[in-house]
Amino acid sequence: MTVHRLRPRQESADRARPALNGAPPTDARTAEPTGAPDVPFAVTWISPEARRAAQDVLASGWVTTGHQTELFESEFAAHVEAEHAIAVSSCTAALELALRALRLPAGGAVLVPAVTFCGAAHAILHAGLRPVLVDVDPRTATPTPATVARAVVACGDPQAMMVLHYAGAPAPVAELAEAAGLPLTHVVEDAAHALGTSVGDRSVGSLSRATCFSFYATKNLPIGEGGMVTTDDAELAVRIRRARLHGMSADAWRRTLPGGRWQYTVEEAGLKANMTDVQAAIGRAQLRHFDDWQRRRHALAAQYETRLAAVPGIEPLDVPTLGRHARHLYVVRVLEEYATGRGELVDRLAGHGIGTSVHFIPLHHMPYFRRTALMPLGGLPGADALFPQLLSLPLHPLLTEQAVDRVCAELARLTPRRAAAARKQVSRPARPRSVMVHPYSEGP
Numbered sequence: 001m002t003v004h005r006l007r008p009r010q011e012s013a014d015r016a017r018p019a020l021n022g023a024p025p026t027d028a029r030t031a032e033p034t035g036a037p038d039v040p041f042a043v044t045w046i047s048p049e050a051r052r053a054a055q056d057v058l059a060s061g062w063v064t065t066g067h068q069t070e071l072f073e074s075e076f077a078a079h080v081e082a083e084h085a086i087a088v089s090s091c092t093a094a095l096e097l098a099l100r101a102l103r104l105p106a107g108g109a110v111l112v113p114a115v116t117f118c119g120a121a122h123a124i125l126h127a128g129l130r131p132v133l134v135d136v137d138p139r140t141a142t143p144t145p146a147t148v149a150r151a152v153v154a155c156g157d158p159q160a161m162m163v164l165h166y167a168g169a170p171a172p173v174a175e176l177a178e179a180a181g182l183p184l185t186h187v188v189e190d191a192a193h194a195l196g197t198s199v200g201d202r203s204v205g206s207l208s209r210a211t212c213f214s215f216y217a218t219k220n221l222p223i224g225e226g227g228m229v230t231t232d233d234a235e236l237a238v239r240i241r242r243a244r245l246h247g248m249s250a251d252a253w254r255r256t257l258p259g260g261r262w263q264y265t266v267e268e269a270g271l272k273a274n275m276t277d278v279q280a281a282i283g284r285a286q287l288r289h290f291d292d293w294q295r296r297r298h299a300l301a302a303q304y305e306t307r308l309a310a311v312p313g314i315e316p317l318d319v320p321t322l323g324r325h326a327r328h329l330y331v332v333r334v335l336e337e338y339a340t341g342r343g344e345l346v347d348r349l350a351g352h353g354i355g356t357s358v359h360f361i362p363l364h365h366m367p368y369f370r371r372t373a374l375m376p377l378g379g380l381p382g383a384d385a386l387f388p389q390l391l392s393l394p395l396h397p398l399l400t401e402q403a404v405d406r407v408c409a410e411l412a413r414l415t416p417r418r419a420a421a422a423r424k425q426v427s428r429p430a431r432p433r434s435v436m437v438h439p440y441s442e443g444p
Ligand SMILES: Cc1ncc(COP(=O)(O)O)c(C=O)c1O
Pocket: 089, 090, 091, 092, 093, 116, 117, 119, 120, 164, 190, 192, 193, 213, 214, 215, 216, 226, 227
């Protein structure tokens, strides 16, 4: 259930107070005439530069994949320190294209976390492969070497694995691959949440064979829709580039360049999953704001961390391994000791004008994946225990400190104070909440 309560229109954000340096407005509490929450779960901010860049492309006479896409690809590759980047229509398409390019045997088993977005499992199935669900550690919402090993027993001989950096938290890619008995050449990363994530001191982008990013409206680099595959493998990049546009040997842009020819051929199946120059121009302009937006996300996450330490029964997720968190989502667990269940809490917060979301309904809770995916013997107890607790709180660069305070105050107000506080003293010894290396001084 990624039912976000989004701010519905760009104009609403425009009415908020702009900050210095073209950064997003800092007042996200502008009154909404539409009845939308006044603390929305997410706000899509397309910067004035990005809007101008889109207009320029629209006026240029070339709006589909072309020069802007090429520039976005090279700037993005440099940003994540990868050799190659291929711009596509979505992260879902990126995952499918990356898996197809691995040339795995038809029906081959691909390990995928049980707690992920349904698009990831669709990508596996559309690539002609079989998802094998991997249980998660409820403290991190991420698979562990032990849960991977159990999934391997279920399928025998996995052909590949998809590693998710859930919420932007670094996942231990190499350890999980080792537990699966797979080389990193057979790992595809789902980095939909992970632009800005590092594992150890290495940026997510070239840790495995192919890494797939999303530019969906709520993501850390919002375009509206769009995706990117990055890789250090030149041959894989050629395959994916061809397959993103019908498998054609030359796209329309190349054919119109000086010396280009009208002929092309098709040697294998392809998708229609190219990025347009309008999207690419927006992405390039947005990328220039990215570091500022990340600083803001880290500051707000730090504020949540501090405020929520005083709220019994609301527990932020632990981070699975060392590295830098991208702070895409701020996910908490609503524990049994809290005053209400997660579902009721979502409604109560909505009643107070606070938008939230749930990431994710586990795949095996949906009939289609129960029919099509393999599951470990003994089921997925970690995912089943975690799901009723999962709650994503508002986090985006337009959020104000006052809004975070309001969310935390609402959460604190619903807590049965004395009994729960006493339990909290006992159940929460002073331990580090995470093992992150923080890039910004204000990080938690
Ligand atoms: C974990 C995860 N993977 C994949 C996707 C798919 O991204 P897109 O919407 O760009 O296809 C999403 C989108 O929300 C996601 O959250």
